C-alpha cells in the first residue's frame with residue numbers, strides 16, 4: 001500500500017531524541033505496574049497447578065479449602081463459560097485459551113492450572129491451595145517434538161488437527177504448511193556443492209522481569225473492571241468476556257505500565273481467573289504470578305527440529321533451498337510453523353525453494369509469541385548451512401549474501417513480490433563497518449547472519465484532543481512496551497507543528513477508544529504511529545476550518561504551516577498566521593472541542609531485514625563462550641526516536657545471545673520443568689555482555705506516511721545464527737543444537753576429537 | 756499466626772507495621788507501607804528488582820524477612836530523589852533511555868547508587884559485575900552502563 005501523502009525529509013521533530021514522558025515516574029518508583037494496584041476490600045488469589053505432565057483429573061475436592069478461615073471463594077473449570085465461542089477468524093482459540101487458563105478433563109502439562117482460591121491475604125490463599133484434594137490418573141507424556149510426532153506417542157488431544165494435515169500423520173501433528181516455487185531437485189542438480197543438515201533449538205522464555213499480575217472486579221450484574229499487565233487490553237477484554245460469558249462492553253480493561261512482554265503478554269492467563277473469583281466472592285481479587293509459575297505456565301517459544309538442504313555454485317549463487325521445520329508448541333495448536341517456514345529463506349532471491357512446516361502438540365505449556373515468532377530458529381538453521389557452504393567454497397559470507405539478496409521486485413520465498421526493502425543496504429553497511437574489517441584475535445571466531453520479519457499492521461484507533469491552551473493529548477490503544485508514547489508525541493508534534501513537550505500521549509482503557517489490536521508484530525510505531533499522524537491531520541483540518549470561518553474565506557483557501565493556519569496563497573487574502581493556541585483558546589465558541597480521530601486496519605507494515613556481526617571466544621576446556629563484540633545493522637524505514645530504535649536493536653541482540661548460549665527449558669523424564677527460576681534458567685547478565693553497537697539503516701516503507709518499519713522483532717532474527725557461526729568458527733566444530741551451553745560445546749569438541 | 760510489631764526507618768522516616776513472620780521485607784514495603792517502587796521479579800534473590808539498602812548494605816528485599824528490619828534503616832528507590840530534585844543517576848537514566856519497560860530500573864538505581872557511594876570511579880567491568888545481580892531483559896545493558904559511567908564522571912567532577 002503506497003500512500004499519497006508521504007513525507008520523508010525535512011523533519012523538525014521526528015528523528016530527535018527527547019526524554020520520554022514516563023521517565024520521571026519510572027526512575028522514582030511512581031509508575032504503576034501490574035502488581036502495584038490495590039482496591040478497597042481486595043482479596044488475594046492463588047492458583048493450584050498440576051504437578052503432572054499429563055493426567056486425567058478424576059476429582060477435585062475443595063471443601064477443606066473453603067472451610068479455611070479467610071477463604072472467600074474457590075473456583076474450578078465449572079465456574080467458567082461452557083460455550084466460549086467467538087466470531088470468525090478465531091474459531092476455536094477461545095476454547096484453547098480457556099482450557100489453558102483452567103484445566104478441564106485433563107492436566108496437559110506440569111504447571112497447568114486446576115483450581116484457584118481467593119482469600120483475605122496472600123498467605124491464607126497459599127495455605128488454602130494445600131487443602132485442595134485433586135485425584136489424578138497419571139498418563140504417559142511426551143515433551144520432545146520429534147518423539148511427539150512419532151508412532152506410539154501419547155495423544156494429547158484426539159481430533160485437534162485441522163484439514164491441512166496430510167493423512168497418516170500422528171494426531172499430535174495439528175497443522176501443516178507447504179510452500180515454495182520452482183523445482184528444487186533441478187536446482188540441486190545445478191549446484192556445485194549441496195549441503196544438508198539437521199538442527200534443533202530448545203524452547204526459551206520471553207523472560208520479562210515483571211510476572212503476570214492483575215486486579216479484577218466483577219459483579220453478578222455482569223459488569224466488571226480489570227487492571228492488568230498486558231500487551232493488548234482489548235484482547236484481554238474480548239477473551240475474558242468470552243471465557244466468563246459476559247458482554248464484551250460490560251468489562252472495562254485498563255492496561256498497567258508493562259514490565260516487558262516480548263510477545264508473552266499477548267494472551268490471558270490469570271485475568272479470567274481473578275474475575276471468576278471476584279464474581280464468586282463479590283470482591284476485587286488480585287493475582288500475581290510467582291516466577292516459577294511464569295516459567296511453568298506461561299508461553300515459552302516453540303522448540304524446533306529442522307532439516308535444511310541448500311545448493312550453491314562455485315561463484316556463490318544459491319541454486320535451490322529446501323527446509324523442513326517441526327515446531328512443538330505445547331499442549332495446544334498454534335506453534336508458528338508457517339512463520340518459521342516462510343521466514344527461513346526470505347532474505348534470498350531463489351528460483352527454486354520449498355519449505356514445509358509442522359505444528360506439533362506435546363505436554364508443555366502453550367507456546368506464546370516471542371519477538372518475531374518462529375523466525376530466529378529458521379535463520380539459525382539456514383544461515384548455518386550457508387556459512388558452511390561459504391567456508392567450503394572459500395567465499396566471503398557477506399559477498400555471498402549480497403549476491404543472493406532479495407530486493408525490490410524479488411519473488412519472495414513465501415510468495416508475493418517485495419516492495420522497497422533494505423536488505424542489500426544492511427549488508428553493504430555491515431561490509432563497510434569497521435567491525436567487519438577489524439582482524440580477529442587468536443582464538444576468536446566471527447559470524448554474520450541476515451534475518452527477516454514480516455511486521456504487522458492490525459486494527460488501530462487513535463484520538464487526539466486539543467486543549468484550550470494549545471496543547472494536545474493523544475489517546476492510543478497500544479500498551480507502551482519500550483517508549484512508544486514518546487514516538488507518538490514526536491509524530492503528532494511533526495503534524496501539528498507544536499513542541500513535543502506540549503503533547504501528552506496516554507494509553508487509553510478499553511472504554512475510551514475503538515478496538516486496538518495487541519502491541520505485537522512490531523506494529524506500534526507503524527500502526528499507532530500512522531493513526532496518530534492521521535488523527536493529527538484530522539485535527540489540523542478542523543483547525544483550518546475554524547480559521548477559514550474567522551477569516552470568512554473558503555476552507556480550501558487555508559493551509560497549515562509550522563503550527564499556524566495561513567492563507568494558502570496570494571488570492572486567499574492577506575491574514576496573519578493564526579497559531580494553534582489562538583484557535584483553541586475560544587474553540588468552545590467557534591464550534592466546540594477540536595478532536596482528531598483515525599480508525600483503520602493499516603496493511604502496509606513493510607517487512608524488514610537485519611544483518612548482525614558477532615565475534616566470540618570459546619574456552620576449549622570448559623566450553624564457556626564469550627561474546628566479545630556485537631554489531632546490529634537493521635533497516636528501520638525511518639527512525640522516529642533513534643535512541644529507542646537502538647534500544648530495540650540492542651535488546652533483541654541480547655535476548656538472542658541468551659537464546660543461543662544459555663537459555664533452555666529443561667524437562668526431566670517425569671515431564672516436569674527442572675529449571676523454573678532465574679538461577680537455573682540463566683538470562684544474560686550485565687557481566688556477560690559487551691556493548692552492542694548499532695547501525696540504523698533507513699529505507700523508507702512506502703506503507704507509512706514517514707516511511708516507518710517496525711523494529712522490535714527483526715532484531716532477534718539474526719543473533720542465533722550469527723552467534724552459532726561465530727562460536728562454531730571459534731570452536732572449530734559446527735554447532736547444530738541450541739543453546740550452545742558449555743556441556744554441549746565440550747561434547748561437540750570431544751566428538752570432533754574422537755572423530 | 757500471630758503478627759509481630761516492627762519498628763524501622765524507611766527513607767529517613769520512622770515507620771511501623773504488623774507482619775506475619777513469613778512475610779518478606781519486600782512484602783512489607785509494598786503491601787503495608789505502600790512503597791511499591793521496589794519490584795518482585797522472582798522472589799528468590801535472582802533478579803535484583805527488589806534491591807534496597809539495609810543499614811548501608813545492598814540486599815534483595817525478597818530475601819529479608821519483614822521482622823529483620825526491626826531497628827534498622829531501609830533505603831528504597833522512593834528515597835533517591837531529594838524532594839523535587841532527581842538524583843544525577845535518575846536524570847541520566849532518562850536522558851540515555853537506560854530503561855525500556857522500566858521494571859528493573861528501581862533495583863538498578865538503588866544498586867548503582869550504592870556502588871557509586873563505595874566506589875566513585877568504577878571501571879566498566881566493575882559496574883557490569885556489580886550489576887550482575889540485577890537482571891534487565893529489555894536493554895541489553897548497553898545504555899544502562901553508559902548512563903552510569905557518565906553519571907559517575909559527572910559526579911566526580913561536581914565533587
Ligand code: FES
Nearest residue numbers: 796798800803817
Ligand atoms: S525479587 Fe528479589 S531478587 Fe528478584
Ligand code: FES
Nearest residue numbers: 855859891892893
Ligand atoms: S527496562 Fe525492562 S527489564 Fe530493564
